Amino acid sequence: MKKKQFGVVGLGTFGYNVAVELAKKGVQVLALDNDAEIVNKISELVTQALVVDATDEKAVLDAGIADCDSVVIAVGGIETSILATLIVKELKVKSVIVKCTSLWHSKVAAKLGADTVVYPEFEMAKKLVDGIITPNILEQIELSKDHSLAEIVVPKEFVGKTIRNSGIKSGYGLNIIAVRKQIPIVDDDGQTDIKEEVNMVPGADDEIHQGDVLVVVGSKDSLEKFKKVKEVK
Template identity: 45%
Template sequence: MAKLQFVIIGLGTFGMHLAKNLAGKGAQVLAIDEDEEKVHEVSTLVTQAVQADATNDKTLRELNISDADAAIVAIGESMEASILTTLLLKEIGVKKVIVKGISPLHGQVASKIGADKVVFPERDMAERLAESLVSPSILETVELSPEYNFAEVLAPARFVGKSLRQLDMRTHYHLNVIAIKRKIPELLDSGETEFKEEVIIAPEPNEEIAEGDIIVVLGKDKDIEKIKE
């Protein structure tokens, strides 16, 4: 299986971490920045690191990046440079262009000129942190669509000892239970106890919820929130 190929343009905090993480997961990464020190810092960790001006059409084309699976424009300070780079990437024919948004206006412009996706890392992280602070029982959410999310929810005490049939979450909460994550104790030869995670996919209706279980559900945000009430 061919390795995924990514181009990261802009090695600020977001771009640098993204480049390192993608490379760490086995992807081929081309990292581009005008700052020589940043390029040098990441050079031993990624497939290729290049000091270049990504707003220069000739320079960008010479890097032969049209076959990349995705290019991420992580330029975090200059909206003009980010927009111009996005335009050039689309003209070159990169399959997917993802842009780090600097402001709501920048996000709107990037979308209009062809960016396939605009992300706001600081805003998104702030929203997730706020959610974890006010709803500690909701451990993680993944957006499936603007209306529906997958969520990992720590089973509340009132669920413990009851079967999924008794809880009937589809009727009472309008949620579908996709899986249950459970810690199973295992006694080691040393006499110590180690906990291993068991994932029960598509659990049966007679499956009982145990203390500490994490329930993976699919549903609307407002319905997921009801579990903690």
């Protein structure tokens, strides 16, 4: 089967890392930027790196962007990003992902036909705030408009109870799908450490321990209710 080809236009911090991480996954990566120094720097890490002005339609075409299955537009300026998006869309690339720097930028990119818009600064800021406000929620992933999956440090009031008796399912309507535990160990040399274990099939009679991280699925309302439970301290 033919290897998937990805293009990355714009090699600032975000684009550079996208290109490098894609290459690490073993896919073919074409990386473009108008800065010869950065192109030179990435050239040994990706399949091909070229100095190209992203607003020059012919240059972008000659670079081979049209052969890519998916292209990430990660150029900094809004005007350049919009022009680059337009050019790549007109080359009929199957999937165009645009990194946006503002809400208006993302709206324009969507109007131009971007298949996905990402707004990393906004998304990261939101995640950071969530982490500061509710430190016992380690991760939350939206599964649908109304449901999420979350990793929650077990609140103190549940420690010592079984999953059945904790009321997490019956009282809060949350399904525990896995439990992450930190297991203390002392090796033969007397060195202490901790290792992580994940119980992918938690039973109703399993006891909840201090420091356990529960991976739960439930409605956003249920999760909000659960977040209000006093945090572990």
